[in-house]
Amino acid sequence: MIVERNMQRQLVTITPQGTIGEALELIRVHGIHHLPVVEGKTLLGVLTDRDLRMALMPLNSNSHEKEIYFLTKEISVQEIMTQRVITASPDMYIEDAARLMRNHSIGCLPVVEHDELVGIITESDILDVFIEMMRIISGSERIDLILGNRKGAFEDVSATISQEGSEVLSVGMSPDEDLERRIYYFRIKGKNLATIVDALKRKQYKVISTYS
Numbered sequence: 001m002i003v004e005r006n007m008q009r010q011l012v013t014i015t016p017q018g019t020i021g022e023a024l025e026l027i028r029v030h031g032i033h034h035l036p037v038v039e040g041k042t043l044l045g046v047l048t049d050r051d052l053r054m055a056l057m058p059l060n061s062n063s064h065e066k067e068i069y070f071l072t073k074e075i076s077v078q079e080i081m082t083q084r085v086i087t088a089s090p091d092m093y094i095e096d097a098a099r100l101m102r103n104h105s106i107g108c109l110p111v112v113e114h115d116e117l118v119g120i121i122t123e124s125d126i127l128d129v130f131i132e133m134m135r136i137i138s139g140s141e142r143i144d145l146i147l148g149n150r151k152g153a154f155e156d157v158s159a160t161i162s163q164e165g166s167e168v169l170s171v172g173m174s175p176d177e178d179l180e181r182r183i184y185y186f187r188i189k190g191k192n193l194a195t196i197v198d199a200l201k202r203k204q205y206k207v208i209s210t211y212s
Helices: 020-030 048-057 092-103 125-136 155-164 193-202
Strands: 034-039 044-048 108-112 114-121 141-146 167-173 184-187 206-211
Touching: 020 034, 020 048, 020 092, 044 048, 044 108, 044 114, 092 108, 092 125, 114 125, 141 193, 155 167, 155 184, 155 193, 193 206
Parallel strands: none
Antiparallel strands: 034 044, 108 114, 141 184, 141 206, 167 184
């Protein structure tokens, strides 16, 4: 499953010249936690609700003023935004996006294609994907096999599974560069796993293991 299928496309953004006060209002009105900073369609940075809270943390003071901040709400976004942004591409696997977020302790990945911002995927979006995947897995079976160097093998295996009355839900593969060792993991929905395995073996595919 790839990022493009699960990213948010309707984006709320702000320009670097926008003020902290404007950013606060956008986050409040839209109920979001991450605000991409753009110039046209070019991503320049990201601003989070945490960045804003830290920038506007009240000072301890004996003043009669109700609000005294480290920075005023008129400071521009570009002065506090994160400029070195870690991004995803639309064709990145969800698992890789999740790993990036975990490794860098961030809550979102702007999605960039051809140097233009096309979406954003957050930790909540990824959690929704994994919840859905677990729901699918609980009612499915798996076949692990080696396709080798045979031309059109992937399409042939998928067609064989379909012909036997089952549906391919997802496909993963091991990281082996050698095609003779690379294992493909077909997650399928159906009740005739043994019949599918027999059909694949008749076509000389090497079935490594099955799970039901």
